[in-house]
Amino acid sequence: MSKRLNDLGTSVDLKFDTKKIKAQANEILNAEPEERKIFMKHKKAKIALIAAVITMLGFATAFAGGGLISYFQSDKAVELTNVEELEKHNEEIDISLSQEGYTLILDNLAIDDNFLHVFYTITSQEGKIWENKNIRPSINCRINGHLAGNGNGGDTHGYYVDDYTYKNVVKYNISQMDIPEEFTFEMYSSPRYDELSNFEDGYLYQEYLNLTEEDKSKLVYLSLETKKSTIETENINYEPNQQFTYPDFDGNDAVGEISKVVFSPFGSQFVVTDNNGGLGARRIMDMAMQDDHGEFLDILISSLTGAAADENGNFIEILPETVEANKEYSNSIEFMKGKADMKYFTLIPTKEANKSKSNIKQEIGEYPLTYEINEYGKIVVTGVVIKDGGIDVHYYKDGYVKGNPEFVFLDENGNDIKLGNMPATDYQVHYDTNSYTFTCYYFDFDDNGRMPLPSDGSLSRENLEQRLVSLEVIADNSYTLDYDNAIRVELK
Numbered sequence: 001m002s003k004r005l006n007d008l009g010t011s012v013d014l015k016f017d018t019k020k021i022k023a024q025a026n027e028i029l030n031a032e033p034e035e036r037k038i039f040m041k042h043k044k045a046k047i048a049l050i051a052a053v054i055t056m057l058g059f060a061t062a063f064a065g066g067g068l069i070s071y072f073q074s075d076k077a078v079e080l081t082n083v084e085e086l087e088k089h090n091e092e093i094d095i096s097l098s099q100e101g102y103t104l105i106l107d108n109l110a111i112d113d114n115f116l117h118v119f120y121t122i123t124s125q126e127g128k129i130w131e132n133k134n135i136r137p138s139i140n141c142r143i144n145g146h147l148a149g150n151g152n153g154g155d156t157h158g159y160y161v162d163d164y165t166y167k168n169v170v171k172y173n174i175s176q177m178d179i180p181e182e183f184t185f186e187m188y189s190s191p192r193y194d195e196l197s198n199f200e201d202g203y204l205y206q207e208y209l210n211l212t213e214e215d216k217s218k219l220v221y222l223s224l225e226t227k228k229s230t231i232e233t234e235n236i237n238y239e240p241n242q243q244f245t246y247p248d249f250d251g252n253d254a255v256g257e258i259s260k261v262v263f264s265p266f267g268s269q270f271v272v273t274d275n276n277g278g279l280g281a282r283r284i285m286d287m288a289m290q291d292d293h294g295e296f297l298d299i300l301i302s303s304l305t306g307a308a309a310d311e312n313g314n315f316i317e318i319l320p321e322t323v324e325a326n327k328e329y330s331n332s333i334e335f336m337k338g339k340a341d342m343k344y345f346t347l348i349p350t351k352e353a354n355k356s357k358s359n360i361k362q363e364i365g366e367y368p369l370t371y372e373i374n375e376y377g378k379i380v381v382t383g384v385v386i387k388d389g390g391i392d393v394h395y396y397k398d399g400y401v402k403g404n405p406e407f408v409f410l411d412e413n414g415n416d417i418k419l420g421n422m423p424a425t426d427y428q429v430h431y432d433t434n435s436y437t438f439t440c441y442y443f444d445f446d447d448n449g450r451m452p453l454p455s456d457g458s459l460s461r462e463n464l465e466q467r468l469v470s471l472e473v474i475a476d477n478s479y480t481l482d483y484d485n486a487i488r489v490e491l492k
Helices: 002-007 018-030 033-042 044-059 083-088 193-198 213-217 279-285 461-467
Strands: 090-099 102-111 115-124 139-143 156-162 165-173 182-189 220-227 236-238 242-247 253-264 267-274 288-290 296-299 329-336 344-348 350-352 357-363 369-372 377-387 390-399 407-410 424-430 435-441 470-476 479-481 487-490
Touching (some): 090 220, 102 182, 242 279, 242 487, 253 279, 267 279, 279 329, 369 470
Antiparallel strands (some): 115 165, 242 253, 296 329, 357 470, 407 470, 424 435
């Protein structure tokens, strides 16, 4: 602790009653919403002091080496991977900082060779964080100055504890980063959307940005020296260096490489490099994957450099003119169902077939519902859950199904049930069961920046239950698998 303070030009012998401080902090966080609002309004100085003290104590935190993660103490939590493994391989941090009406608390970090999970809590005295346009902080995390990119598919999942408390987890993909045992972790956010004008466009997202003290004063900023988990993780790493050919922008053969394969408690993936702005990785995302027993594995929709995908797994076109010549692009592709002891896996390209897409609908109520998507795979729906303003579809893939399925909700007349003018969708991966949840929910802002449900009750759970009769899925027979040009990746 004293060394850290000396680095700041200060030498102080701090003696605090940490149990009392945490009790005071918990008193604030656990109060009833209205009580907390009054408390925070009249006790700003006290809160700031507590937050500052916790922050300083956090710099000297002795990592616990696993344990319960508060994020998972709610049925609203999302299981990004096996919870038991996350709680086994995490470090309790518990540092915080208050500014501009809200407090940011870094709760836990969980890290292995594939992913970094950042668990944090936001408390606000101005209402719901994500429903007020001005109170929607954009969280950035850096490791040794390197901006961590969102995990595959941009994995971030949060929920409200109450109107003034929001808990979230962000899963960052670090498989392409060479992280030393000890590293500097930074987490920062602009307190409000309207505060982003304090910075030039894109400034906060620059690689190895040297944030000045003036910059930090305008941000909610946390920094700590930490290290990888001292608990041994069961990572298995392969370096197959398997080259493959793919058509470039002009249709000519280009060469890419599968340079790394990692199996870990937090997920499995392989790293693809190419010189065409991520085009090689994009080609692989359109392939099927089989293990050494011929069983299909699930390739997950990934956030690719130069080849972003939309919510349905359709890739946005890469523009050749935006690709830097002779630059090597690396992308991580995550997959499920693979076992670390498999000797090899096979990637099978798809090719166009003279068949079109078609719609399959089935009445809901009795499960499972099985949809034949193509000759290679099925979507099996295990349940449909209706709630106020939203619908969840729980499903898994049996065989090979490209990308994410497209679900449509139909009434008794076969008309689409639309959840407002701006419905939002989300796909959630359940790693422990190799399954998924598709969520469609009402998403619209009123003039005050909030998202109240329509007052006519049209999107209430009771109304949606009466209207929803059938679930439609789009079958895709427009492709076949090209086994003649399959790529075999040996795991040695």
